[in-house]
Amino acid sequence: MSSTQTSRAPFDPAGLFKALFLAAIAIFVLVPLLATVLGGFKSLGELRVNPFGLPQHWEWQNYADILFSARYWQLLRNSLIISSLAVTLTLIVASMAAFAFAHVRFYGSSMLLSYLTLGLLFPAATAVLPLFIKVRDLGLLDTYFGVALPQVAFSLAMSVLLLRRFFKDIPYELLEAALVDGCSYIKFFRYVTLPLSRPILATVGTITFVNSWNAYLLPLVMLNTDALYPWPLGIMVYQGEYSSEWHLILAFITLTILPTVVLFLLAQKHIVAGLTAGAVKG
Amino acid sequence: MARRIAFASAMDVAAERAPQAAVRGPRWDGRFTVLILFLPPALLLFTLFVVLPIGEAAWYSAFNWNGFGRPTNWIGFDNYRFVLETRAFWLALRNNGLIIAVSLAIQLPLALTLALMLAERFRGAVALRMLFFMPYILAEIATGLIFSFVYDGDYGLVASIWRTFGAEPPHLLASTDTAMLAVLIVIVWKYFGFHMMLFIAALQGLDKSLIEAARIDGATRTQTLRHVVVPLLYPTIRLSVFFAIIGSLQLFDLVMPLTRGGPADSSNTMVSFLYNNGISRMRVGYGSAIGVILFVICVTFAFTYKRWFMRDE
Numbered sequence: 001m002s003s004t005q006t007s008r009a010p011f012d013p014a015g016l017f018k019a020l021f022l023a024a025i026a027i028f029v030l031v032p033l034l035a036t037v038l039g040g041f042k043s044l045g046e047l048r049v050n051p052f053g054l055p056q057h058w059e060w061q062n063y064a065d066i067l068f069s070a071r072y073w074q075l076l077r078n079s080l081i082i083s084s085l086a087v088t089l090t091l092i093v094a095s096m097a098a099f100a101f102a103h104v105r106f107y108g109s110s111m112l113l114s115y116l117t118l119g120l121l122f123p124a125a126t127a128v129l130p131l132f133i134k135v136r137d138l139g140l141l142d143t144y145f146g147v148a149l150p151q152v153a154f155s156l157a158m159s160v161l162l163l164r165r166f167f168k169d170i171p172y173e174l175l176e177a178a179l180v181d182g183c184s185y186i187k188f189f190r191y192v193t194l195p196l197s198r199p200i201l202a203t204v205g206t207i208t209f210v211n212s213w214n215a216y217l218l219p220l221v222m223l224n225t226d227a228l229y230p231w232p233l234g235i236m237v238y239q240g241e242y243s244s245e246w247h248l249i250l251a252f253i254t255l256t257i258l259p260t261v262v263l264f265l266l267a268q269k270h271i272v273a274g275l276t277a278g279a280v281k282g
Numbered sequence: 283m284a285r286r287i288a289f290a291s292a293m294d295v296a297a298e299r300a301p302q303a304a305v306r307g308p309r310w311d312g313r314f315t316v317l318i319l320f321l322p323p324a325l326l327l328f329t330l331f332v333v334l335p336i337g338e339a340a341w342y343s344a345f346n347w348n349g350f351g352r353p354t355n356w357i358g359f360d361n362y363r364f365v366l367e368t369r370a371f372w373l374a375l376r377n378n379g380l381i382i383a384v385s386l387a388i389q390l391p392l393a394l395t396l397a398l399m400l401a402e403r404f405r406g407a408v409a410l411r412m413l414f415f416m417p418y419i420l421a422e423i424a425t426g427l428i429f430s431f432v433y434d435g436d437y438g439l440v441a442s443i444w445r446t447f448g449a450e451p452p453h454l455l456a457s458t459d460t461a462m463l464a465v466l467i468v469i470v471w472k473y474f475g476f477h478m479m480l481f482i483a484a485l486q487g488l489d490k491s492l493i494e495a496a497r498i499d500g501a502t503r504t505q506t507l508r509h510v511v512v513p514l515l516y517p518t519i520r521l522s523v524f525f526a527i528i529g530s531l532q533l534f535d536l537v538m539p540l541t542r543g544g545p546a547d548s549s550n551t552m553v554s555f556l557y558n559n560g561i562s563r564m565r566v567g568y569g570s571a572i573g574v575i576l577f578v579i580c581v582t583f584a585f586t587y588k589r590w591f592m593r594d595e
Contacts, residue, residue, distance in 0.1 A: 018399055022410060025396065029413055029471065035439055036428050044437075051442045097324035104313045116324065119332050122580040123532030125553040126573040127335035129566050130342060133349060134335060153331035156324055185312045186319070214421035216535040217553075221561060232423040236539065239427060246437045249427065257424045264419050268412060271419060276479050 040251030047247050062251040072255060074227065075234035078144075079213055082230055085148035086212040087205050090155050094204065095197070097156070098163035099189050103175060113164075119157030124150065125217060132221050146222040147230075151212050159204045162274075166200040167193055199270075206267055207274035213260065231256045336577060343571040349564045361571035370547035371572070374555035377462055378530050381551070384466050385473075385526035393474045393522070394515075397481030398507065411482065414475040422472070426539030429468045430455065433540075458548040461541050465549050468536060473529065477522045484518035485511075520591045527587075531580055552576050 031052075039047055040062050041055045050056070066072050101113050124131070131150055132141075140146035170193060178188050194201070216232045223229060226237065235256055242248050264271055343361050345353035365371050396414060400407050417425065432439045433454045441451030454464045492514070496506045534553035537543055543550035543558050550558065556576065560569015 022396075022399065025392075026410060026413060029417060029475075031439070032428050032432050032471070033416075036431065039431070048437050051437060051439050093323045093327060096320035100316050100320040104316050106313070106317055112321070112325070116328055119328060121584045122336070122577050123528075123553070124332075125532055125534060125556060126577040126580070127332070127339045128556075129349075129560060129569045129573060130335035130338035131331060132561075133338070133342075133566070134331070149327065150331045153327045156328050156332075160324065179312070185316045189316075189320075210419060214423070214535075216421070216423050216538070217557070232421055232535070235423060235427065239539070244436070246431055246434065250431060253424055253427050257420055260419060260421065260424075261416070264416070272415065272479055276476070276483050 036250050037254045039247060040254045042247050044245060044247045047250075059247070062247055063255065066248075066252055066255055071234070071238075072252075075229060075231040075256070076259065078228055078234075079230035079232075082144050082147050082151075082219070083209050083212040085144060086151045086155070087208045089148065089152045090159055090208045091201055091205055093152065094156055094159035095163050095194065095201065096189075098160045098167055099193055101160065102164045102167035102170075103172075103185070113160075116160055117157050119154060124154045128217065128221055135222055141222060142224050142228065144228065147215075147219045148212070150218055150222075151208075151215065155208050155211065159208065162204055163197070163200055166197055170196060202267075203270045203274040206263075206270040210260070210263075210271065339570040339573045339577070342566050343568075343574050345567045347566045349566045353567070357567070361567045362575070364568060365571050365575060368559070370550060370555055370559070373547050374543075374550040374552050377550060378533075378552055380462065380466065381469060381530040381533065382527050384470065385530065386523065389470050389474045390477060390519070390522060390526065392470070393477035394481055394512075394519070396474070396478045397485060398511070400478070401482050401485040411479070415479050416475065417472045418476040418479075420472070422535030423539055425468065425472050426536045429464070429471075430540050433464050455541050456545060458545050461545060461549040465537060465540055468540065469533070472536065473526075477526070480518055480522050480525075481515065484515055488514055517592075524584075524587055524592070527583060528580065531576065531583075552579075 035051060038053075038055060039051065041058050041060070042050070043057065043059050046056060097116070101109060135141055135146045135150070138146075140149070174192065175188060178192065179185075183191075213230075214232065215230075219230050219233050223233065226234075229237070235252060238252055239249050342353060344356060344358055346355040346357050346361070347353040400411050400414075431437065435441050435451050435453035435456070438451075440454065444451040452460065454460045488511070493506060493510055496510045501509070530551070532553055533551045534557065537549060537551055537554045538557075541549040543554040547555070547558075552572070553576070556569055556572040559565065560572055
């Protein structure tokens with residue numbers, strides 16, 4: 001499977017075809033994204049006649065207005081609060097359960113684990129009406145927790161599985177030695193398992209974060225107050241208000257996907273590993 | 283090596299902080315404490331917010347109920363009958379079928395081809411991988427909004443192309459003939475990179491010696507690909523199909539900014555149908571019945587698929 005031989009040849013139809021094919025797909029992916037970013041720099045009039053090209057006149061004002069609006073920052077803040085809650089709780093709750101499943105043999109452990117993995121089989125949407133009523137009865141409607149707690153519950157299955165597989169690779173002899181030396185299970189968890197598991201904790205944390213940051217249905221059902229909306233809800237409201245002023249909407253979209261793209265570039269290793277993690281069977 | 287040092291220092295810390303632990307009781311006590319402290323939070327959250335709601339959906343689906351007070355108006359299986367008599371339900375089901383068909387017929391071969399190209403090392407391969415994966419991490423809502431601009435009949439990219447050919451631009455998302463097609467294109471745009479990454483991860487984990495052996499035995503590039511590499515990828519292909527189908531059954535966020543399931547229910551998925559007919563009108567019984575049907579479809583599919591196609595894994 002070497003392309004080095006073929007690419008050295010002076011003319012290579014297969015290589016040319018491949019390059020053209022890759023270029024076509026790259027254009028297919030890039031054009032909508034670039035048009036969105038650049039569209040935010042155009043006036044509405046220019047957008048209509050020139051949606052593809054560079055702006056003739058750069059309208060920095062579109063972006064500036066949004067960046068200086070309290071609304072934009074409030075949306076990001078709400079999203080950040082909900083996602084941070086979801087990530088923190090998932091990491092704590094899932095790593096504790098994963099530790100018990102990885103290191104303690106007890107009657108019914110495999111049954112309980114299969115019970116948790118049931119969560120992988122169906123989407124949250126199937127039970128969203130009863131979930132709404134449950135959250136309402138708990139008095140959590142219109143609160144950050146009302147969104148974050150169900151998100152944690154639905155991310156548990158995957159998180160526990162990933163963490164458990166990693167914890168199991170920590171040699172059992174180490175645990176035995178620690179126990180003989182008088183270390184307790186809980187101290188072992190705190191001072192050995194967790195520090196050794198930073199990579200997998202980062203991976204699980206990143207998946208949970210991206211899922212929570214992008215989520216739409218749960219906040220849509222659980223939140224009524226605009227002031228609590230995370231950005232996916234906020235941007236839909238914004239689009240409703242400025243329905244055909246596409247230059248503003250495009251600038252707003254660009255600024256709301258910017259944090260995701262930056263996070264992706266910073267943590268691409270964890271994101272790719274985490275989001276394709278289901279592929280590697282444990 | 284670094285790992286071992288980390289072990290050692292962590293152990294020191296642990297031992298330091300537990301000077302009198304040696305006099306603790308038998309080891310079972312420690313394990314019992316772990317079980318009592320560590321398992322309940324996860325089990326409680328999972329039961330409360332995942333398992334119970336599914337059970338309650340089955341219960342609520344037997345009532346005509348708007349969500350206020352207690353459900354009292356018992357109507358048996360009528361909600362299910364109402365759902366099955368709704369034309370929009372069958373349209374949504376058909377659309378989910380279409381999404382699956384497009385995933386299998388277009389998205390999967392595309393992802394596999396790209397993975398085979400980009401698993402090789404050449405300049406720009408990594409950058410292209412990242413570029414193709416990018417749409418997958420964007421929020422569905424943002425993607426949907428971007429494409430509602432692309433498709434916009436007045437300002438959009440498609441309209442602009444149409445106008446350069448002197449034609450009257452179509453409003454793709456506003457016509458029952460084209461709305462679902464437009465949604466399908468966005469689905470391919472957004473998700474092919476994820477499947478490509480699955481395949482690349484699998485390709486990188488392949489035993490290279492098998493491929494070399496085939497080459498040494500005189501197999502051509504195409505033969506090696508056809509008879510060695512692709513068969514080795516079958517488990518990943520089955521997994522990719524599984525994700526494509528489960529993903530189609532939960533698709534919602536993407537549809538909302540594009541069409542909200544319209545016009546005339548022509549682009550609803552199961553979940554957007556559930557949202558439009560159950561959730562947004564607080565018809566708890568009716569919506570729960572849709573939820574239960576969706577649940578049964580998902581679970582039946584998952585179990586059947588695992589049993590038929592993924593038995594060996």
